[in-house]
């Protein structure tokens with residue numbers, strides 16, 4: 001089978017030379033394992049951190065070995081009683097056309113609910129991140145004013161729409177292009193701005209008005225977090241989900257410089273990992289299926305064809321080429 005390996009560790013922005021397309025021999029299936037023909041694989045911002053040789057919440061990728069990550073595909077051989085040929089499963093051995101996986105480490109995909117790609121996005125890890133981050137971590141309440149950065153991306157677009165569906169009084173989003181800003185307004189955001197147009201603080205203050213914001217869902221960090229801290233009301237809450245503004249940087253972050261406002265405003269800043277929110281998965285799946293069915297949430301996908309184009313899809317994701325979930329079709 002064909003797979004993508006890490007050929008060298010990127011310094012700063014990744015380049016195509018950091019990756020290698022290779023052919024690998026598939027191992028024999030052991031008892032309890034499945035052979036999966038992958039249909040889609042996910043490229044995700046957190047993978048950038050795993051390309052560095054530093055210990056983090058997930059282990060670094062090994063050099064000269066296949067990368068891994070979320071993927072969905074069809075079982076084409078099974079040595080597990082729980083799965084038969086033709087079943088569709090989500091698993092964590094992406095970046096390859098075929099995967100040999102332990103059946104116990106897969107999640108079954110129900111048939112007929114949505115296209116399989118959605119189980120890597122709106123109905124998968126992405127959707128759960130948005131749902132749990134907003135409701136359980138930031139403790140969103142009806143009537144809150146919510147600001148989300150990276151709002152036209154996979155997680156951010158779900159956050160804004162879930163907030164609207166649950167009765168936010170205002171949802172504000174930021175993104176990196178006029179097309180993305182227009183898309184956010186179509187998705188039902190009350191206000192949206194392009195962070196490249198003017199300082200984030202000025203644009204956020206204008207969108208939020210006197211009232212300020214109650215919740216900030218942070219996908220970006222840096223200047224966005226600083227602006228949100230300045231705009232949050234007393235008792236405001238921040239779900240710290242990601243800090244993509246600094247994933248490629250080789251220097252320490254310069255913002256936020258105003259963290260001490262958290263004291264006077266009695267703010268709550270909580271970092272979280274979706275892996276620690278799995279107890280909400282069933283509740284999330286049920287709610288999201290309902291919102292998709294009644295049209296209160298819709299999702300965008302940016303699909304790149306071919307395993308050989310996966311490295312470029314990943315590089316483009318960090319550059320903001322995606323609207324909604326970035327996926328590679330295999």
Ligand code: NDP
Pocket residue numbers: 044045046126129150151152153154155156174175176177180219220240241242243244245246272273274275317318319320321322323324325326
């Ligand atoms: P997205 O679909 O949001 O894609 C990344 C987006 O980030 C790009 O489209 C780009 O959009 C934006 N971006 C890139 N560089 C910058 C920058 N310097 N400043 C502002 N925006 C930038 O990815 P995901 O939805 O998968 O992930 C969103 C965030 O959530 C990431 O930070 C990720 O690490 C985090 N995450 C955290 C999880 C957790 O468990 N805590 C789980 C999943 C995701 P634009 O054109 O608008 O710049």
